[in-house]
Amino acid sequence: xxxxxxxxxxxxxxxxxxxxxxxxxxxxxxxxxxxxxxxxxxxxxxxxxxxxxxxxxxxxxxxxxxxxxxxxxxxxxxxxxxxxxxxxxxxxxxxxxxxxxxxxxxxxxxxxxxxxxxxxxxxxxxxxxxxxxxxxxxxxxxxxxxxxxxxxxxxxxxxxxxxxxxxxxxxxxxxxxxxxxxxxxxxxxxxxxxxxxxxxxxxxxxxxxxxxxxxxxxxxxxxxxxxxxxxxxxxxxxxxxxxxxxxxxxxxxxxxxxxxxxxxxxxxxxxxxxxxxxxxxxxxxxxxxxxxxxxxxxxxxxxxxxxxxxxxxxxxxxxxxxxxxxxxxxxxxxxxxxxxxxxxxxxxxxxxxxxxxx
Amino acid sequence: xxxxxxxxxxxxxxxxxxxxxxxxxxxxxxxxxxxxxxxxxxxxxxxxxxxxxxxxxxxxxxxxxxxxxxxxxxxxxxxxxxxxxxxxxxxxxxxxxxxxxxxxxxxxxxxxxxxxxxxxxxxxxxxxxxxxxxxxxxxxxxxxxxxxxxxxxxxxxxxxxxxxxxxxxxxxxx
Numbered sequence: 001x002x003x004x005x006x007x008x009x010x011x012x013x014x015x016x017x018x019x020x021x022x023x024x025x026x027x028x029x030x031x032x033x034x035x036x037x038x039x040x041x042x043x044x045x046x047x048x049x050x051x052x053x054x055x056x057x058x059x060x061x062x063x064x065x066x067x068x069x070x071x072x073x074x075x076x077x078x079x080x081x082x083x084x085x086x087x088x089x090x091x092x093x094x095x096x097x098x099x100x101x102x103x104x105x106x107x108x109x110x111x112x113x114x115x116x117x118x119x120x121x122x123x124x125x126x127x128x129x130x131x132x133x134x135x136x137x138x139x140x141x142x143x144x145x146x147x148x149x150x151x152x153x154x155x156x157x158x159x160x161x162x163x164x165x166x167x168x169x170x171x172x173x174x175x176x177x178x179x180x181x182x183x184x185x186x187x188x189x190x191x192x193x194x195x196x197x198x199x200x201x202x203x204x205x206x207x208x209x210x211x212x213x214x215x216x217x218x219x220x221x222x223x224x225x226x227x228x229x230x231x232x233x234x235x236x237x238x239x240x241x242x243x244x245x246x247x248x249x250x251x252x253x254x255x256x257x258x259x260x261x262x263x264x265x266x267x268x269x270x271x272x273x274x275x276x277x278x279x280x281x282x283x284x285x286x287x288x289x290x291x292x293x294x295x296x297x298x299x300x301x302x303x304x305x306x307x308x309x310x311x312x313x314x315x316x317x318x319x320x321x322x323x324x325x326x327x328x329x330x331x332x333x334x335x336x337x338x339x340x341x342x343x344x345x346x347x348x349x350x351x352x353x354x355x356x357x358x
Numbered sequence: 359x360x361x362x363x364x365x366x367x368x369x370x371x372x373x374x375x376x377x378x379x380x381x382x383x384x385x386x387x388x389x390x391x392x393x394x395x396x397x398x399x400x401x402x403x404x405x406x407x408x409x410x411x412x413x414x415x416x417x418x419x420x421x422x423x424x425x426x427x428x429x430x431x432x433x434x435x436x437x438x439x440x441x442x443x444x445x446x447x448x449x450x451x452x453x454x455x456x457x458x459x460x461x462x463x464x465x466x467x468x469x470x471x472x473x474x475x476x477x478x479x480x481x482x483x484x485x486x487x488x489x490x491x492x493x494x495x496x497x498x499x500x501x502x503x504x505x506x507x508x509x510x511x512x513x514x515x516x517x518x519x520x521x522x523x524x525x526x527x528x529x530x531x532x
Contacts, residue, residue, distance in 0.1 A: 037455055040439045044453040122451065148484065156483050157455035160490055162469075163478025165458055167451040169465065170472055172458075174480040204474065231475025 003348050006328055007315070012091050012113040012130075015314045019133015023301045024249050026181040026221070026314050027092075027132055030139040030238075032147055033166045033175035034125040037157040041167040042104065042120045050104035053124050056154055057117065061108055065149040070110040072117070077105035086323030092130060097121055115146055122167050123175075125150070134245065136178055136238050143176075144234070163230065173230030178241050181210060182248060183313065185220040185298045186255030196251065204228050205244055211290055211317075219290030219317060224248070260302060271299030275308075279350050284343040289320050308353050316349060361387035436460040489529070496525050 014027045035041060036056065039049055054076065061072045077085060077099065085099040093113060098105045098121040108117040118126040127146050129139040157165040163173040171177070187193045200207050206227045209217020224245060226237045259267050274295035278284075284292075297313040299305035309315075318324060320342045326333050329341055361369045367387035435442045437460060441453030452458065458465065469476045482490050499522050506515040 035455060040454040041452060043449060043451045044439055044441065144481070147481075151483050151485065155485075158483050159455070159458055159478075160493060161477050162458055163480060165452075165455040169452070169468060172469075173473065173478045176480075228474045230469060230473035230478055233480040237480075 003328075003345070004352055007319075007349075010319070010324070010327075011315060012093070014092070014114075014130045014132045015318060016132060016311050019131060019135050021249055022133040023310070024183055024252050025134040025245070026183055027130055028134055028136045028139045029092075029128065029130045029179050029181070030136065030143045031129075031177045031179075032127045032143050033123040033164065033171045033177075034127065034147065034150075034154075035157045035165055035167070036124050037155050039124065042101070042122060042124065043167055045104055045120065047103070050120050054104075054106050054119055057106070057108060057119050057125065057150075060150050060153040063149070063153055065152050066146070069146055069149055070112070070115065072108045072110050072115075074106055074108045074119075077102050077107075083323050083326055087327055090318050090321040090324055092318075093128075094118055095121060095126075115142065117146070117150075123171070125154075134180065134242075134249075136180065136242055136245075140176075140178065140234060140238050171229050174232070174234050174237065176229060176234050176237055177225055178238055179223050179225035180241070180245050182222050182224060182245070182252075183220060183294065183297060184222055184248070184252050185294050186252045186259060187248075188220045189259060190255045192251070192255060196248065200224060200244060200248070203240070203244060205241060211287075218287050219294045219313070221290070221294070221317075256298070256302060267302070268299075268304050271295045271302075271304050275299065275305055278346050280347070281343050283339045284320075284346060285339050286320060286322075286342070289342060289346065290317055293317060308350065312349070312353075316346060319349070320345060359385055361385065361390050363387075363390040492525055492529055496522060496529075499525070 019025070019028075036053060039053060042050070045053075054074070058074055060066055061074060066072065080088075085094070085102075088094045088107065089096050089099050091113070093109060093116045094107050095118065098107065098118045101120055104120040106119040108119065110116070114129060114131060116128045116130075118128065127143050127150070129142045129146070131139050131142075159165050164175040166172050166175050184193065187196055197207050204227050206225050208223045208225075210221035210223055211218040224241065226241050228237075232240070274292040278289075278292050278296060293313045293316055296305060296308065297310065300308055300310050300312075319328070322333075322335075322338060325338050325341050325345065328345065333341060359369045361367050362384050363386050367389065369385035369387055371386050371388055371391040372383060434444075436453055436457045438456035439454035441457060443461065443464070446452060446457070446461065452461075466476055499518055503515055503518040503522065506512075506518060
């Protein structure tokens with residue numbers, strides 16, 4: 001299969017650019033935790049409980065209310081190979097925890113991969129909506145619709161005082177976790193990230209590096225999400241997160257502008273050097289890949305690098321991960337072999353832009 | 359007494375470190391205590407492969423240590439799924455939806471720590487909607503009735519009593 005065919009089939013909508021503020025916000029995600037009443041949570045599940053939950057979800061998916069929201073396919077973890085499960089993790093469609101629930105886990109994927117419903121992860125159901133750009137409200141509206149449609153047939157565990165009951169009390173109440181994935185090279189390069197991290201934590205939000213912790217998260221990619229799920233409505237949680245994210249975007253834009261003003265040559269050297277390495281290197285480990293991709297993406301956003309698609313960051317940060325590489329090359333690869341194949345894949349992908357194929 | 363760490367400044371802080379039940383007490387100056395706290399957290403998080411759910415369980419355990427009043431009636435085991443309180447503190451997760459009621463007295467202080475409030479104000483499932491709404495209304499009216507009586511507004515109280523009766527009948531009809 002040629003790379004462009006493989007990409008057409010393997011790339012999820014979120015990996016293409018699109019949506020407001022997509023130069024800084026890669027994705028918006030809303031995840032809602034739900035459980036069935038009178039069934040033990042997955043932590044105490046027997047095979048028959050797990051099958052009961054999967055069957056109940058299967059039935060709900062077949063109802064007109066859910067089918068009106070798109071075509072879903074239910075996949076059991078036990079029917080997938082380890083590599084295929086890992087690919088779904090790398091595409092952010094399921095969690096690592098679900099991939100490890102080989103016996104009891106399942107996932108319902110909408111055909112466009114915007115909606116995924118994890119079954120028997122920490123909770124019976126985790127409804128996830130993942131969209132490119134800053135579209136938290138839209139992601140919540142969609143998750144809310146899917147939730148309403150499922151609720152027509154699934155009897156949810158709901159408590160008058162505590163709200164939607166979840167296995168872990170950190171999710172109880174609304175069961176909602178809203179998050180955005182942000183690319184913040186300006187704040188990291190100008191040394192402001194540590195200060196921003198602690199400020200954001202003080203307003204009830206959590207910031208995590210997507211790949212690695214703290215302010216040296218590889219690829220300058222950060223996930224900002226709400227911490228509290230009980231005592232605030234879903235709309236308040238989304239609004240609060242959106243407000244803070246809007247401020248972060250402004251800080252990042254200012255930081256980029258200042259970097260250009262103060263050290264244009266240094267910045268140009270950095271991003272072009274990284275482009276050169278990606279275009280010619282013969283071995284790339286995953287950490288360096290993320291760092292170089294982040295530089296190149298910054299160069300594209302600032303107009304320094306032209307003729308390379310902007311979504312190269314999110315596309316290649318997924319495609320160059322271990323399971324994806326093995327899927328593309330259709331063979332098991334040792335870490336050393338992966339570094340060689342990773343470099344080859346990146347070179348090939350950059351040539352697609354040059355030849356104007358995509 | 360001098361600080362046991364820098365041996366320069368006077369020790370005025372007693373620093374207690376408990377790792378895996380192993381308790382050590384140090385006498386430190388303020389500055390060293392601050393620093394020790396900083397790097398201990400980093401160490402602890404790495405060295406013990408910081409387990410979030412376990413930490414949460416420990417938080418709940420703290421509530422039941424001496425000094426925190428836990429109602430004697432509080433259950434040790436969930437009557438529905440059989441999860442023990444001990445298990446919860448290890449897993450950081452409940453066994454079933456009924457655990458929330460069965461461990462309620464211990465849960466409330468925990469929720470106050472990890473959440474912003476102890477009651478839900480967001481979405482209500484459609485099927486539970488009407489019943490829950492009626493109940494929330496009843497709660498509000500009963501509170502108003504108490505206030506009316508306290509302020510000797512008997513006419514208002516009579517109106518409220520009628521409204522409450524009506525809602526109660528509605529609830530009974532289900």
